[in-house]
Amino acid sequence: MSDVFNSRQIIHVDMDAFYASVEQRDDPSLQGRPVVVGGKPDRRGVVSAASYEARQAGIHSAMPLTEAYRRCPKAVFLPVNGKKYWQVSQEIRDVFLTYTPLVEPISIDEAFLDVTDSIRLFGSASEIAREIKERIKNEINLIASIGVASNKFLAKISSDLEKPNGFVVVNPDRVQEFLDPLSVERIWGVGDKMAERLHGLNIHTICELRQIEQDYLTHIFGTWGNQIYALARGIDDRPVVSEKEAKSIGRETTFDDDLADREVLGTILLELACDIAQSLRKEQMKGKTVTLKVRYSDFRTISRSHTLNKATNLEDIIYQEACQLLQEVSLKQAIRLIGITLHHLIRQDEVQLALFDEPEKKRERLVKVIDSIKEKYGDSSITRARLLH
Template sequence: MDAFFAAIEQLKRPELRGKPVIVGGDPDGRGVVAACSYEARAYGIHSAMPMTQAKRRCPHAVCLPGDMKTYASYSKRVKAILDRYTPLVEPVSVDEAFLDVTGCERLFGEPEEIARKIKADVLAETGLTCSVGIAPNRFLAKLASDLEKPDGLVELTLEDAKGRLRELPVSRIWGVGKVGREKLETMGIFRIGQLQDAPLDLLEKTFGNQTESLRAMAFGRGSEIVEPPGRAKSVSNETTFEEDTADEKLMRDVLRWLAERVARRMRRGRYRGRTITLKLRFSDFKTITRSATVSHYTDSGPEIGRTVTELFERVELGGRKVRLLGVGVGNLETAYSQLTLYDDGDKQQKLDETMDSIRDRFGEDAVTRGVKVTWRDTYLE
């Protein structure tokens, strides 16, 4: 979808059309840009930019807090349109999805015709535009969809991908974030064409076993598999502090509180997991993650909390202040297939079920497990 959140706001309020619109957190606080209209992008504003910076770049922009309930409703309507054309639809986010239309030609025509029908249906039924990329794999399809936004339709084949990619910045390759881009630029590689021409041995010295996939994408090769949603791959929660903090006791309390929330969501979804992950973002926006895999599957808040706290203890803060903390659990299995062999596990499960029942009736904070939440209104956004 094109500037999805902002486009919906302009659709709801026609007087905003043609104006720079920013959807995000408090423009005078510590929020970030969730989405912005193309008029706002002309000022260099982009998602994840601090709202204060966005307002400095475009003081006359219209800043809105967002309406996730409405955005989710539009997302479902778009998803229903996509489902008409193929059962193989893989949502990537609320405003993006991959489709595999192999075998649908006899019903709906060639891929380009299907793309045009989808674009027309989305516009007619939602009033919104979308951009479509057609390609033999996910990476190229995603890249193609971004080339001529808004309201674009671009087809890329493997044969023409090499030439089309050459002048694009290396940051357009999946997995090349800030650190990867800086490493490539240190090697004198700024554009994908330079990466295509770079000697393999030079790349391997820096990227090791990632070199093969990096080079493959530089030539337009990638995964062709579209995976419709099934069971969750991970469950996570994160929170941003109202003010950056170096208070380690506070951070441990927040991590245990997040662990309880993650565990409750897992039990609600009937999941247990083994891989527990800590996410930590410093005041300079540098983000690190640390993970540990335990010996058995768990949906226990205290166990997740202990593990993530141990991971936190290994991080050398060096007096740096922290902006955001997150807790996640991956490597999931359905909980009803897991049976405990220990009495303590049975007791813990009964306690969790009792606490869940109380929270269902009286609210999330009606009962807690040795974690004070009175600090939340003061320290968290």
């Protein structure tokens, strides 16, 4: 790595069982009980989040709710309250922004922070991370796991190592010592299928992977071989890009178990669309091109895009476009990741609506009214259901 990348100070913050933890925080009677967020267990749908008590029963995200109920009938099943979780996420993000403007949200419950230029004001990266962790606990009453390292890959791995309530700092002079004992599954993108192929080559740890020549990995895995070769050495040169600087805003989710059910995937797309739309409105931005990303179990990744006539920041439009794009995707093979990205961003005040665009104007006014009602009367006063086609 170059000195530039070695000198970076990156923090990865990952909220522990975020949706379920928010519900347990707001209802003390749920503390210590298995909580499943996703909907009623007798309806079609998947688990959006599970408390650690529920995870002990084998429940995980993207699991069908019926299976979650079979594994733990005593669990408390709650609907997804997207607006509430998003508002809490904004409170957490406000904490981040007091230390650095370079905040890159990966999802509603995790983000990267580049604090390289903040050290002179706030102390070392580990001191900043510790203070962020304590503020989230004291001011928002939630628990975060945090990793600190010289790049995004290492910070992400370290935040996950001691969950829940983890705090891991990777010494830049001991990166290989940190990585070598870890299983290859810790590398980004190495799911069950990829791990099975690596195990077939007698590669189980990052140390064993590091012994393999780059040309051989490329021959076996294509361009992905180059990536895992670099990651096994702790090399990741990607910068942290804040939403204000970004030319696109996207959200994606990786499943614990591969999925091929279009209705279940549609439910997940709605959550992603709501998160993107709320982020756009917060930044007073709109986007014109919707891209759907799908990654199959063999790590083959495809995308489908459609450019709208007018830029938007409305979740129903983003969601409907994503669902249309999903219809173009084959699900003969199950997928392990799905995501939505909005490209070609412009500032909201640059968008000119024609006089006959009254339906969109009404929807934008309705969104503002809904937001103001929830701020005044609480998040549960109005809820969004999945749109029907």
